[in-house]
Amino acid sequence: MKKSVNLFTIGFTQKNAKKFFDSLIGAGVKTVIDTRLNNISQLAGFTKRVDIEYFLQEIGNIKYIHILDLAPTKDILDAYKKNKGDWDIYEQQFLKLMSDRKIEKRITPELLDSACLLCSEAKPHHCHRRLVAEYLNNQWGNIDICHL
Template sequence: MTELFTVGYESATPASLADALVEAGVQTLVDVRAVANSRRPGFSKRALAAEVEERGLSYLHLRALGTPADGRAAARSGRHAEMRRIFEAHLVTEPAQEELAALTALAATGRKLCLLCFEREPEHCHRLMIAERVEQRLPEVEISHIHPLTAAFLGR
């Protein structure tokens, strides 16, 4: 079996996220945000890439696998079914299909990958939908979710 991890950074710090990735044996963090910026310090593309690369992991941004703006708005408002419908429609676009194929090919190498987005709970995030598509294409893939220590727990 090949493990494909997912993680949400909603309540994590950059360090706790990187620690959790290392602990799980992740080799590549795959950022599936349409916009790899964050109001949370340390989670914008460059800072996050530097944090994980410092620990020996690689970083890959697959922008076309991110949720469109209207889907992100639905998710922020707790309208998860609407977000899923919007993302399902987005997933059939050519750019999303190309990046899904590239992600599947990378997973087929056996490399331990982890899909990253903001939402803490995978069932409320599009990253689970992506992981399930990879699993459909590669039945030997097993999906696991990483829950980094929360910022509150760390006293931050």
Template sequence: MILQQVGGTASSVQMMKWAFLLSCETPSHGGKTFYQFIPYRYGPYSFTLNQETDSLIRNGFLEKGTDNRWKLTPLGKGLDLKLPSDVSKDICQIIATYGKLSGQKLINLVYDKYSWFTINSELSGRRKEQRPVAKKYIYTAGYEGKTVDEFLNLLMESGISRLIDVRYNPISRRYGFHKSTLSRLCSSLNIDYQHFPGLGIPGSERECIGSENQYITLFENYRLNLSSHEKDLANVIGFLQSEPSVLVCMEANPNCCHRNVLAQHLATLIDMPIKHLGYST
């Protein structure tokens, strides 16, 4: 829809910044399922938007030239998008306001208005905020219900510099949370990625778990078995003590996730309080 409004072609920088401004400066924010953004090399960026754009290219709706410009194909131009009226109205407003600005002018405008998104800038002298550094806690976080952009932005805002994945089997249907992808995205943001499958719970042990008593039994068995993973625990303790790190699994509610049991066990071994990121009771 944005490309259709600007004549079918735009640079990747322009598209990313227009989408960001749509999410920040309009009543609809682009809709309930619109993209989230992280601070990246040239300001706000969405890994999810980029991934979906690649999918549109593969399916013949878009072309990407050597000059890094996106262009609608005849197939893409023929799409009849059915967006909510408020979103369509807001897209038109963003293009009317910012549609004639070059990529560089959009970068300058966004940098001036949204200083958080300059923290990872590769442009010399353009960082207007410093990336925060968290105090040493045993942090935990679950990505359930979040896009990978929203989740990684939470970690950066919280001052986290290492992600400790404690899933037994780190796969996900949700883009960005498969081990290989998550590791790559973390690396691009200077977040160290570590995986400890031995500290996870196999999916087979979670089958048919539906009651509170079953969860209590599952987590109690997990707690009792932790002593057999001394090497993994020692490595995790070393990571927690060296820089701000977060134990990550899927469930949003830490009380429904083994990472909370793990955090409580670690708290008996090292003098660090526990803090759950992105979750409030």
């Protein structure tokens, strides 16, 4: 029987830095995998790439990786966010994109174990990080997903 993978997800919106980093450390996260298309925006605050990489290492001895293959394309994202698109259409397009990219062959269960998928959305319900976690669980099985 395969060992179960513990995968976390977190969004930084509506969290201050203390709550954000305490959540990661409390869960035992070893690696944060950034799934955002744009991780350098001023709107990202303490989660801009150069800042979060430093803070994760200094505060929690947590590794940081940015994997663009786990992010939606600008077209898919803009259609949903900027044009107030339909979530079901976004979800179908993003699931197809992950399938076309074959993300299950580009990353490993070992990389995801004790890792946390990062994006901006406060809750996972309408967020691509949840779709990534569920897609990989459907491909591999044995992933315990916990939304922080």
